[in-house]
Amino acid sequence: MGHTRPEVGPLSIAAGVRPGDRVAALGPTSVAWAVVDFAVLSIGAVVVPIYPTSSEVAAL
Numbered sequence: 001m002g003h004t005r006p007e008v009g010p011l012s013i014a015a016g017v018r019p020g021d022r023v024a025a026l027g028p029t030s031v032a033w034a035v036v037d038f039a040v041l042s043i044g045a046v047v048v049p050i051y052p053t054s055s056e057v058a059a060l
Helices: 005-014 031-042
Strands: 022-026 046-050
Touching: 022 031, 031 046
Parallel strands: 022 046
Antiparallel strands: none
């Protein structure tokens, strides 16, 4: 991953994520997932998890 939570939050803001936005996160449960989850929450956005095992219908 290469980034810690304090670095990912500002990177998310720079990418245009704002408080109240929904951010889809696709991937397996991992340390990287937790870092992204906390970073997104730290800027006031909401994580919408999409797991690799989800069906296409469930992911939409």
